[in-house]
Amino acid sequence: MLNVTGIQVFYDNIHAIKDVSFHVDEGEIVTLIGANGAGKSTILKTISGLIRPAAGKIEFLGHSIVNLSPHKIVRKRLAHCPEGRRLFLQMNVRENLQMGAYSREDVDMEAELAAVYERFPILDERRNQRAGSLSGGEQQMLAMGRAMMAKPLLLMLDEPSMGLAPILVEQIFDLIVELNDAGTTILLVEQNAEMALSIADRGYVLETGSVVTTGNCADLLNDERLKKAYLGG
Amino acid sequence: MDFLSYFISGISLGSIYAIIALGYTMVYGIAKMLNFAHGDVIMVGGYMSFMATTNFGWPPLLSVLFAMVVCTVLGILIEQLAYKPLRAAPSLAVLITAIGVSYFLQNAALLIWSANPKSFSSIVPFDSLRLFGGKLIISGTTIVTIIVCIVIISALNTIVNKTKVGKAMRAVSEDKDAAQLMGVSVNKTISITFAIGSALAAIAGVLLCSAYPILMPTTGAMPGIKAFTAAVFGGIGSIPGAFLGGILLGIIEILGKAYVSTQLSDAIVFAVLIIILLVKPTGLLGKKVLVKV
Numbered sequence: 150m151l152n153v154t155g156i157q158v159f160y161d162n163i164h165a166i167k168d169v170s171f172h173v174d175e176g177e178i179v180t181l182i183g184a185n186g187a188g189k190s191t192i193l194k195t196i197s198g199l200i201r202p203a204a205g206k207i208e209f210l211g212h213s214i215v216n217l218s219p220h221k222i223v224r225k226r227l228a229h230c231p232e233g234r235r236l237f238l239q240m241n242v243r244e245n246l247q248m249g250a251y252s253r254e255d256v257d258m259e260a261e262l263a264a265v266y267e268r269f270p271i272l273d274e275r276r277n278q279r280a281g282s283l284s285g286g287e288q289q290m291l292a293m294g295r296a297m298m299a300k301p302l303l304l305m306l307d308e309p310s311m312g313l314a315p316i317l318v319e320q321i322f323d324l325i326v327e328l329n330d331a332g333t334t335i336l337l338v339e340q341n342a343e344m345a346l347s348i349a350d351r352g353y354v355l356e357t358g359s360v361v362t363t364g365n366c367a368d369l370l371n372d373e374r375l376k377k378a379y380l381g382g
Numbered sequence: 383m384d385f386l387s388y389f390i391s392g393i394s395l396g397s398i399y400a401i402i403a404l405g406y407t408m409v410y411g412i413a414k415m416l417n418f419a420h421g422d423v424i425m426v427g428g429y430m431s432f433m434a435t436t437n438f439g440w441p442p443l444l445s446v447l448f449a450m451v452v453c454t455v456l457g458i459l460i461e462q463l464a465y466k467p468l469r470a471a472p473s474l475a476v477l478i479t480a481i482g483v484s485y486f487l488q489n490a491a492l493l494i495w496s497a498n499p500k501s502f503s504s505i506v507p508f509d510s511l512r513l514f515g516g517k518l519i520i521s522g523t524t525i526v527t528i529i530v531c532i533v534i535i536s537a538l539n540t541i542v543n544k545t546k547v548g549k550a551m552r553a554v555s556e557d558k559d560a561a562q563l564m565g566v567s568v569n570k571t572i573s574i575t576f577a578i579g580s581a582l583a584a585i586a587g588v589l590l591c592s593a594y595p596i597l598m599p600t601t602g603a604m605p606g607i608k609a610f611t612a613a614v615f616g617g618i619g620s621i622p623g624a625f626l627g628g629i630l631l632g633i634i635e636i637l638g639k640a641y642v643s644t645q646l647s648d649a650i651v652f653a654v655l656i657i658i659l660l661v662k663p664t665g666l667l668g669k670k671v672l673v674k675v
């Protein structure tokens with residue numbers, strides 16, 4: 150479904166991504182894990198078109214998307230829920246959800262909002278409140294709801310568990326599995342490697358801009374070197 | 383009764399500032415740049431309406447529409463040719479370019495229409511309103527200006543809050559990257575903003591020349607600066623702020639002229655601005671962004 154081949158990304162003269170290749174097949178959950186600054190967010194931004202790679206190929210559903218603007222890429226049903234949520238804090242909850250469906254045509258807005266509100270009743274209660282006034286956990290639910298409104302074929306999530314209480318982390322991961330069961334392919338970036346590997350099919354481990362290990366999650370979870378570096382022993 | 387009359391003139395002048403300030407503030411909010419050529423688009427609007435009525439003999443309303451169409455196209459062209467190539471450039475480069483565009487427009491006008499002032503006749507055909515047995519006279523232009531300003535602000539409010547285009551504008555103004563990830567085309571949104579701002583500048587130009595009937599290539603410069611001040615005064619980037627800032631500025635200017643000194647009225651306006659900014663650096667209705675982790 151998504152094929153990334155040999156991408157190179159620079160920030161001025163910082164070589165952030167060095168010849169990274171990976172792929173995501175339809176129906177999978179694939180995770181990219183790695184320490185701070187490994188280049189995980191940069192890879193997602195490159196796929197969604199926010200950053201142009203200096204070299205390499207990116208294909209989605211068999212078509213190159215490498216020189217397309219972000220707003221054209223999301224119309225191909227490839228959504229990116231960015232790090233730090235990036236909600237529109239001045240808009241209310243409902244407007245944020247509506248923005249999620251911006252890239253789609255012929256949306257039955259009321260029905261889709263109802264589906265999100267059913268999933269997150271707290272968002273229904275707060276629908277006329279500004280997103281900026283929500284708690285961190287509520288904001289994350291809103292970010293997930295906004296991503297659901299895009300009805301993507303492939304959803305890229307950048308650290309959806311960041312800064313959340315364990316119970317909320319659990320809830321978010323459950324939702325990811327549920328979305329996947331309902332047919333959404335997932336590319337998940339996480340620092341919480343153990344959680345990510347526990348729900349994903351395959352994983353790629355990044356270190357300073359390169360893929361150092363890849364494999365099935367079961368194997369990665371048992372990898373001695375990984376255990377030391379990312380899984381707390 | 384004098385006071386009331388000055389006060390109403392102030393609201394009317396302030397309405398013109400507000401309409402101009404809306405253009406400044408919307409462009410700033412969305413493209414994060416100060417379009418110093420905005421004032422000169424007003425002047426172009428004035429000349430277009432003047433030409434339409436004087437040279438082509440068109441009715442007033444049609445001349446306003448003509449000015450709006452020309453200014454809209456001009457605004458989009460300025461953005462495409464001068465500012466778009468600088469999207470990634472430092473803001474100082476953009477600012478200097480904007481000043482360059484401003485001088486370009488003034489000099490082009492000088493070339494086309496010469497420096498001789500044209501005397502503009504008000505496009506408002508209504509008679510003055512006489513109240514309190516003729517003690518309070520309000521001109522038709524004053525009334526129309528205030529009504530037009532109210533209509534514009536309500537229309538803009540609806541566009542920005544209720545339509546898809548308006549939501550896209552607010553999204554870009556708050557977080558350009560996030561807006562793109564939702565599917566918003568930033569370039570298209572910026573073009574639309576310039577188009578709206580320039581159409582408003584045309585209306586402001588016609589109203590300004592109707593109230594102060596001397597049209598020259600530099601006609602837009604001072605009102606442009608004042609309206610920019612109004613936008614900062616109200617909180618740059620805020621639409622209600624531009625409205626409030628414009629109206630207040632007009633009132634302060636006229637009352638200052640009437641009761642303090644004609645020569646010092648501009649100084650008073652800017653002194654008030656400085657005081658407001660010292661007390662509230664974001665302007666009267668400037669936004670404080672809430673961030674939560």
Ligand SMILES: Nc1ncnc2c1ncn2[C@@H]1O[C@H](COP(=O)(O)OP(=O)(O)OP(=O)(O)O)[C@@H](O)[C@H]1O
Nearest residue numbers: 160163165183184185186187188189190191192340
């Ligand atoms: N806008 C930028 N300008 C310059 N360098 C950047 C920029 N963004 C990221 N970098 C650098 O690129 C490298 C990769 O950053 P990136 O944000 O992709 O890492 P990450 O794996 O997502 O880290 P984290 O877990 O902290 O989110 C880092 O060395 C970072 O300092």
Ligand SMILES: [Mg+2]
Nearest residue numbers: 189190191232
């Ligand atoms: Mg990151």
